Amino acid sequence: MTTTYVTGGPVPIQQTTYISTGPQQFQTTYVTSARQPPPPPPPAATVVITTTNNRRWANGAQTQAGTAASLLFVYAGMDMAQGLGWNLTQIFSTTLEFQYSWFIGVIIGTVVAAATASFVPKIAFYGLGGVMNLIDAIIFVSAPYEYESILAARYVGGVGIGLITVPFLIQSAEIASSTNRGTCSALEQYGLALGVAIQVIYDSQWTQDLGMSINRVHGIFGIVFAAIALGSVAIAIDSPIFYIRQNQEQKARAIVKQLLGSYWSREAEDQAYDEAKLYVVEGSSQGVVEQLGGSVMPFLKLLLFRCFVAFTFSMPLSRSMEMTSYLVEESTYSWPTIVFGIVRLIGSLITFAVLDTVGRKFVSLLGLMCMAGLMLGMAGVYGNYAHMSDYYYMWQVCRLGMAFQFFAGLFICSSSVYLGEAFPMRVKPFLIGLIVCLEQVVHIIVIVTFTATAESFYIYFVTVGIIMVVGLVAFAVLMPETRGLTLRQAGERFRRVHDVMAY
Known part of the structure; x- marks a missing residue:
């Protein structure tokens, strides 16, 4: 799940991202617009939530x-x-x-x-x-x-x-x-x-x-x-892990995309591929x-x-x-x-x-x-x-x-x-x-x-x-x-x- 907060307020431009790990990953990004200094809190906030549902991805x-x-x-x-x-x-x-x-x-x-x-x-x-x-x-x-x-x-x-x-x-x-x-x-x-x-x-x-x-x-x-x-x-x-071990990244990514099926998105593909690659890297090290x-x-x-x-x-x-x-x-x-x-x-x-x-x-x-x-x-x-x-x-x-x-x-x-x-x-x-x-x-x-x-x-x-x-x-x-x-x-x-x- 990705949550983005866009706020207006008299603070410098900055972007802060928090990522929690676990069975599902949650990423929260705070983006503030550029104005002159203080004072918080910001008067208004718009929340945009993008959810990738991969519960049944395979x-x-x-x-x-x-x-x-x-x-x-x-x-x-x-x-x-x-x-x-x-x-x-x-x-x-x-x-x-x-x-x-x-x-x-x-x-x-x-x-x-x-x-x-x-x-x-x-x-x-x-x-x-x-x-x-x-x-x-x-x-x-x-x-x-x-x-x-x-x-x-x-x-x-x-x-x-x-x-x-x-x-x-x-x-x-x-x-x-x-x-x-x-x-x-x-x-x-x-x-x-x-x-x-x-x-x-x-x-x-x-x-x-x-x-x-x-x-x-x-x-x-x-x-x-x-x-x-x-x-x-x-x-x-x-398995995509098999092809990652063979250094065939494109083949592994194609399999990940196929596994995601109707739930595919670039973010979901990258997330699944990165987890598989991390598993291989840790196992190979x-x-x-x-x-x-x-x-x-x-x-x-x-x-x-x-x-x-x-x-x-x-x-x-x-x-x-x-x-x-x-x-x-x-x-x-x-x-x-x-x-x-x-x-x-x-x-x-x-x-x-x-x-x-x-x-x-x-x-x-x-x-x-x-x-x-x-x-x-x-x-x-x-x-x-x-x-x-x-x-x-x-x-x-x-x-x-x-x-x-x-x-x-x-x-x-x-x-x-x-x-x-x-x-x-x-x-x-x-x-x-x-x-x-x-x-x-x-x-x-x-x-x-x-x-x-x-x-x-x-x-x-x-x-x-x-x-x-x-x-x-x-x-x-x-x-x-x-x-x-x-x-x-x-x-x-x-x-x-x-x-x-x-x-």
């Missing part, structure tokens, strides 16, 4: 930039759910390798992306990741009964998602304004939640009597999402070792936070829902499994809408608190092994499992936003990549070690429940609220040891 452009990645994340959610227990209509025996193969692929793709994201345009990753997911889907359609082919497809699809995850988390944070970064970055987890819902619903309701292989159905969904995503790459917008030293605290916070995302949808939770649904409804083709898939999507949709108004920290803490209580509640039921065959207790576990997924949806979206905000520019791809890889390692460990017995259910639920309680206390003290802050300001908040502000 919304339309982010839709273009995020369409390709978000559609690929939908198919990624389907692949992830298939490996975490939602492959009920088995055409061939499901092995441990089938279950963890996609996660191995994600790790491989993430390592490649983290090593190259600083000098390769993000659009290139979206294109390559889209092609690999299209190959994955085509194999599912063309060879639905061939185990080796399907296994290879899952590896390929995982690599494709790994290639786009790190670039998307970086780009979505860089192209969004401080007032809509939460919505932009949350597309990752929202897309995954939608994919999980699709896989859980159609997999739990499908029968071989319908005349089509369930793997072929999976592949058809994948072809549709991957094809649209590849078409969307042509209209995607890269620090050495890698210095940035790594300043990233220790943000890394520890985000490592714990993101690994909790792996606990929100896991093999034990899936097996528990399948088993309890079967005992209660005498079939997995029942409504609890449908609700199980939908409520996670509803929770993430609510969070998607309020991350930039209510904030990241309050919503995620609310979700984590409820998840911890529900997880310990399920552990209490499984603690008595005789309850495994009791209709009443299994019905309670079924209800708790459905409720857990709703609050999981509230929790997960903040992790994407935090990852894009927390780290300095030079080390950001590597630290985000490492955290994403460790998240997949958590999934793999749970898959390999879990067996569907009463003892395993109890150990898993009580252990994870206690970890969540500890994490709730830690996050309440350590995690910052970054709503409305620029990338530079958010990074400074993360480098604090503690930050108890929740709203």
Whole structure:
């Protein structure tokens, strides 16, 4: 906002400008006309106010930039759910390798992306990741009964998602304004939640009597999402920060202008470009070792936070829902499994809408608190092994499992936003990549070690429940609220040891 006061009075010509910094900048200029000395105050004043409204400056452009990645994340959610227990209509025996193969692929793709994201345009990753997911889907359609082919497809699809995850988390944070970064970055987890819902619903309701292989159905969904995503790459917008780092000022300014859209003005463009350039200058002025030293605290916070995302949808939770649904409804083709898939999507949709108004920290803490209580509640039921065959207790576990997924949806979206905000520019791809890889390692460990017995259910639920309680206390003290802050300001908040502000 620019405010100009033009006054008349017997004082010399002078112009005084005051600029306040923050999520929105306010510039006030006092201009006085030339006359002979004293006395103040001036008898008259005319106020001219020019306002640049950039609250939604990146919304339309982010839709273009995020369409390709978000559609690929939908198919990624389907692949992830298939490996975490939602492959009920088995055409061939499901092995441990089938279950963890996609996660191995994600790790491989993430390592490649983290090593190259600083000098390769993000659009290139979206294109390559889209092609690999299209190959994955085509194999599912063309060879639905061939185990080796399907296994290879899952590896390929995982690599494709790994290639786009790190670039998307970086780009979505860089192209969004401080007032809509939460919505932009949350597309990752929202897309995954939608994919999980699709896989859980159609997999739990499908029968071989319908005349089509369930793997072929999976592949058809994948072809549709991957094809649209590849078409969307042509209209995607890269980050201006990337081109500023490449010393391509004109290209960066053109992107800033495109991001501003209908809110463009020369003043708004200069303001947005200067903020992006300042972010690059500050990031470039620090050495890698210095940035790594300043990233220790943000890394520890985000490592714990993101690994909790792996606990929100896991093999034990899936097996528990399948088993309890079967005992209660005498079939997995029942409504609890449908609700199980939908409520996670509803929770993430609510969070998607309020991350930039209510904030990241309050919503995620609310979700984590409820998840911890529900997880310990399920552990209490499984603690008595005789309850495994009791209709009443299994019905309670079924209800708790459905409720857990709703609050999981509230929790997960903040992790994407935090990852894009927390780290300095030079080390950001590597630290985000490492955290994403460790998240997949958590999934793999749970898959390999879990067996569907009463003892395993109890150990898993009580252990994870206690970890969540500890994490709730830690996050309440350590995690910052970054709503409305620029990338530079958010990074400074993360480098604090503690930050108890929740709203």
